Amino acid sequence: MIVRSVRLETFRNYLDETVELSPGINILTGLNAQGKTNLLEGIFLLSCGHGFRTRFDSELIAFGNDSALVSGSVFSAGREQEIQIGLTLGVRKRVFVNGVKRNAAELSELLRVVLFSPGDLNMIKDGAQARRRFMDMAISQLRPAYAKLLAEYARLYEHKRRILRDWREKPALLDALDDFSDGLCRCGAQIVRYRAAFVQKLTEAAIPIHAEFSGRDEVLSLAYQTAGSVKDPFALPQEICSALSEHQKAHRQAELASGNVLSGIHKDELEIGINGSSARLYASQGQTRTAALSLKMAERALSLKDTGDCPILLLDDVLSELDEKRQEFVLSRIGGGQTLITCCEDSRVRKRTAGRIIGITGGRTQALSGPEKA
Numbered sequence: 471m472i473v474r475s476v477r478l479e480t481f482r483n484y485l486d487e488t489v490e491l492s493p494g495i496n497i498l499t500g501l502n503a504q505g506k507t508n509l510l511e512g513i514f515l516l517s518c519g520h521g522f523r524t525r526f527d528s529e530l531i532a533f534g535n536d537s538a539l540v541s542g543s544v545f546s547a548g549r550e551q552e553i554q555i556g557l558t559l560g561v562r563k564r565v566f567v568n569g570v571k572r573n574a575a576e577l578s579e580l581l582r583v584v585l586f587s588p589g590d591l592n593m594i595k596d597g598a599q600a601r602r603r604f605m606d607m608a609i610s611q612l613r614p615a616y617a618k619l620l621a622e623y624a625r626l627y628e629h630k631r632r633i634l635r636d637w638r639e640k641p642a643l644l645d646a647l648d649d650f651s652d653g654l655c656r657c658g659a660q661i662v663r664y665r666a667a668f669v670q671k672l673t674e675a676a677i678p679i680h681a682e683f684s685g686r687d688e689v690l691s692l693a694y695q696t697a698g699s700v701k702d703p704f705a706l707p708q709e710i711c712s713a714l715s716e717h718q719k720a721h722r723q724a725e726l727a728s729g730n731v732l733s734g735i736h737k738d739e740l741e742i743g744i745n746g747s748s749a750r751l752y753a754s755q756g757q758t759r760t761a762a763l764s765l766k767m768a769e770r771a772l773s774l775k776d777t778g779d780c781p782i783l784l785l786d787d788v789l790s791e792l793d794e795k796r797q798e799f800v801l802s803r804i805g806g807g808q809t810l811i812t813c814c815e816d817s818r819v820r821k822r823t824a825g826r827i828i829g830i831t832g833g834r835t836q837a838l839s840g841p842e843k844a
């Protein structure tokens with residue numbers, strides 16, 4: 471898949487800008503706060519329908535405006551296609567593919583991205599939420615049905631959370647509690663299977679990448695952990711569901727007492743080990759950065775293997791955060807698909823990477839080199 475061009479209309483700090491991209495490496499360069507990350511976010515939006523630094527879509531609309539439009543011309547599934555996303559304050563987001571109204575969850579069939587930003591370098595040391603987010607984003611792109619399950623889980627979770635929060639004032643709410651708990655277990659059981667299968671495939675891809683990256687010094691291991699009562703995360707959904715339910719029931723009193731949803735797949739963890747010990751607890755900063763890079767590169771390799779198509783790699787300011795050896799590793803691996811890298815003007819990346827250079831100043835872009843079009 472290739473993004474040939476993107477048009478951003480009253481999106482973030484862009485008023486109306488069309489950016490032509492190279493099918494290979496694109497280097498976005500410019501001073502701070504000019505719109506480099508915003509451009510990546512526009513492409514990210516085309517792949518899934520939301521931004522990566524936002525809680526609300528409205529944050530993507532340029533200040534002082536009430537709507538934004540992002541359009542992308544992409545080559546995907548063997549043909550040229552048009553994706554368009556319209557955001558309007560107070561109105562449901564509109565997604566069009568080739569002029570036909572579609573669901574945001576369907577976008578991943580046309581455009582998949584692997585985003586890597588400096589925060590991801592801490593993914594190993596951060597709380598489990600960071601690793602769940604990594605799994606969820608990666609699986610959602612490969613399996614649109616998974617994204618729907620996650621949305622359903624979030625909906626049920628929110629209901630249950632409110633019941634647990636408010637039941638003392640409104641005891642009648644408790645009538646619905648067990649139904650929501652059951653729903654969460656049923657939905658959670660399917661999520662467990664997806665996560666287990668993903669981690670298994672990710673592990674196969676990540677181990678050789680990490681070995682190469684660490685000069686064969688380190689062996690990476692990944693282990694998916696869900697509720698302790700689930701003995702086999704690959705079992706039939708009914709079996710997993712009863713195991714989750716058993717766990718939930720054991721925590722029912724504690725949930726009522728604390729007012730929090732204590733049991734469920736929103737507590738899952740992706741345990742990462744280096745040479746047999748927990749990376750979260752024991753790895754050095756360099757080791758955790760290396761492991762985070764390995765996971766992201768493995769995500770890209772897995773997506774290629776699974777779909778036959780290389781996802782677009784979006785590297786936001788990560789290179790400047792890496793030492794030279796790690797920079798080299800990343801740069802040596804970005805071939806084979808389309809890549810967008812942001813970097814500051816004085817960056818060495820620009821000198822060391824052959825690619826189309828796009829200068830960005832105050833939400834305006836300018837091709838600085840690389841006349842070839844996507």
Ligand SMILES: Nc1ncnc2c1ncn2[C@@H]1O[C@H](COP(=O)(O)OP(=O)(O)O)[C@@H](O)[C@H]1O
Pocket residue numbers: 481482483484500501502503504505506507508509529530531532533812
């Ligand atoms: N909704 C918005 N409307 C207008 N400008 C915005 C909006 N959101 C962010 N910006 C502006 O975009 C700029 C940051 O752009 P960004 O792409 O993050 O910069 P960088 O080039 O450093 O990656 C800031 O000046 C910020 O004020």
Ligand SMILES: [Mg+2]
Pocket residue numbers: 506507508786787812
């Ligand atoms: Mg930035």
